[in-house]
Amino acid sequence: MFEEIDYRVVEKILLGESNFNEQQKSFIELFESKTIVAGPGAGKTTALAAKIILLLQHLKRTGSSDGLCIITYTNVAVKEINDTLLKAGIGLLTHPHFIGTIHEFFNKFCVIPHFKKEYKHNSLFFSDDDLLSKEFYIKFLTRNHHWMQDKTKTAIAQRICGSKLIYNETTKNLELENTTAWEDRLFTNHKAKMLNAKILRRKNGYLEYDDTFLFSQFFLSDTRFLEIIRKRFKYCFIDEFQDTSVSGLALLRKLFDVENNIMQMIGDPFQTIIYDQPMPRVDEGTVFRLNISNRFGKEISDHLNIIMPEANIQAVENKKSFKPIILLYKEDKDIYTSYRSIISEHEEEHDFYKNCEKEDKVLVWSRGWTSLLKEGKAYSNKKRKSFETKNHQIKHLIIEFICEKIKSTDENHSILKKWIHDHPAMIELNGILVEIIKNGVINPHKENLKILINRLLGEKGGGVIIASNHIFKNIKDILTNTNTFDPKIIDYESSDDIFTIHSVKGETLRSVLVVNFNGGPLTKIMFHKYEIKDDADYIYTDHNLLYVAMSRVTHLFVYALHIDNWNDDVRNKLQDNWTIKDIT
Structure with a gap:
């Protein structure tokens, strides 16, 4: 499938004077749905990057419109892969491809479209802060059940926070699960009002992080949307699958583990070290092993x-x-x-x-x-200090700037930062920053950054900025700063x-x-x-x-x-x- 000259170029970029071993080559050339169990030091990340580079070159050469969906566990991994693509002269992944975390993927292709379709807006705020939710539910109960005593409203609001929203595939409705060990009689008595309060908060765009998978499940119950996503992304690669949310992984399987798609989960189930996270069950009949380690003897x-x-x-x-x-x-x-x-x-x-x-x-x-x-x-x-790249410095500067501009609202600073970090616009920001670091604070990159910042500010009522704002001078200062340090000293x-x-x-x-x-x-x-x-x-x-x-x-x-x-x-x-x- 891949030409030898392409292989040699990729090896030069990723390995210098070294070469991929036969096992790594077999993985790179493997295009069927498999679970890739990759041991420590087996070169999984490098081999996956090579696979992506060579596949993108092949798709371009053949004029194919097939898309790649690359799901990573962290945004650090996104940056690593994008940096590798830049080194290979391919550039950042753009339409029809996607690279990002599992939450970014489902928010972009399922949750936001669902909210646009059902509630006519896509202004979403993600937080697991029970305090904010509890305040909302107390106000809801006060407005709709004013006869309740304050103590009762507070107790029920706490139960609403702890009760889990689930999607019933049979009725195609959202339902409430008694996950607070409340007495069945009391839960049944208050269930309707609790469910209404929970759904109203979601309709207003205030979501918890697991709601990403809940509303994606809702959205994908319509087979039309399921097929649209399947047709766009023929290839799906899931990095560090052992750390991926169980709910998210089940949805990815539903989407891509089908006859006309190729889904590969890459990782090491024996490195599942988060307590209470289930150990992934691996079907040996679908396993390809990367178990030759270059790390140790x-x-x-x-x-x-x-x-x-x-x-x-x-x-x-x-x-x-x-x-x-x-x-x-x-x-x-x-x-x-x-x-x-x-x-x-x-x-x-x-x-x-x-x-x-x-x-x-x-x-x-x-x-x-x-x-x-x-x-x-x-x-x-x-953690031990390490050299912070200009990319990270500029991103930190922008996030703090946005928080400062909208701090007049009642939003908590840490919650605002989390909202920005989890916002789908972060994928676009990464691309803009790469261009700015390469070419400087010049148009069209400066204009694109201004538009993106104003879009985020607008979602929180933070006003707008113009091209002469001091933020752009501060970015220039970071780019022209030549100070470096050796972490070892x-x-x-x-x-x-x-x-x-x-x-x-x-x-x-x-x-x-x-x-x-x-x-x-x-x-x-x-x-x-x-x-x-x-x-x-x-x-x-x-x-x-x-x-x-x-x-x-x-x-x-x-x-x-x-x-x-x-x-x-x-x-x-x-x-x-x-x-x-x-x-x-």
Whole structure:
């Protein structure tokens, strides 16, 4: 399907002097509905970018009008793919294609059209702030049931907030579900007024984030609209499917998992680490595996396959890592300094490790354990600083400017920022900013930005701006500022290298120390997977956390184990494949 010359160009852009391996090429050339289970370090993001570039070139060459729908988990991923397309000379994705988060997709193609059709407006405000909703429902009850006591109105308003709106596919109506464990008799008595209040707030354009899928379900119940979207997007690629909303994923399946469309879900179900989020069920008959990792050597992959045999991670032959270390300790306070000593020793003895520019991090199951590792230090939510791109600086400037212009309304600042971040116009803003960064604050890009800002201001009654507004000078100042810094020379707070496992998902690190104090499940999981204990009483989320922690590293994995857990049986199971470092 793809020409060899196109392949070579894409490899040059994305890999430099390297080439895609045969497994990656097979994925790039795969065009049937499949679930792509992509292991850590398998080059999933790069291979997907190559697939998109080559497919777009093919569609252009053949004159096809088929559209690509690319669903990403974050806007950061949107930027990464768009930046790659710019490098390849393709430019930003435009009609008939789409790239964005699942909420952006369904809001654009289902929710906004639904509100235009049913309620003759598309001014939508998304928030999960129960306080705002509760105030609305109290006013609704006061207006329609003025005889109620204030205490009763407040109690019912609280129940309205907690009751869930659902779509009944049989009746094709919105209904209310008793999700507050209210006594059935009381719920039945008040259900009609509660439902009316809930629907009225939605009709006015005040939605919760899950309402995206609710109203999309409503909209897609009309098969005409279902077919229009299907015909526009022949190809649908869902990145990080394991993190995608269950409701959203079901709707995407309804849309694209059909005979004439190609739907590919790409991700790693074993990296599902959000508590209460169900582990995706994967049909092995529809699976294509990307399991050859370029991140670490066999020294790590062998242990990953003990922790998570289903992942079946394979390492490339020329990749070298260290045998992982069990750090035996007695005193909590000795763990951190011993880990730093291990890092220093490896740097002195191995240049390839010393020259690796990835970070070293201490990973904890519970953030409260930071003070046990470093006395008097609390867990810091502050991430390590990294260079903020001009794109991010300008976007932040614009968002703050818009908030400032409409702050005279009663809207909360943080809610306003969230409204702007989630607005469908953010996709358009990204495209305008790319052009401004490339070409400067000149027309037509300046004019397009002014129109977009005025559109957002207009939706909240914030007035309009003209082309001489100071915002454009401030953008120019950012573009002409040549100050940069090297993140490696910043003096961080000492506790800033301690992170929860959740916070480093998606990162690649030089080394990791995992700490599991009493109350944490990780040692129990380790002992079960290495056949030291029969006890398998743990949840899959914690199992996945251990897998995620170990799979971050390029070179060195260290696990801190209290001496009380060490005995002959443990020694016999671990000593051949782990380096044992006893600091007791």
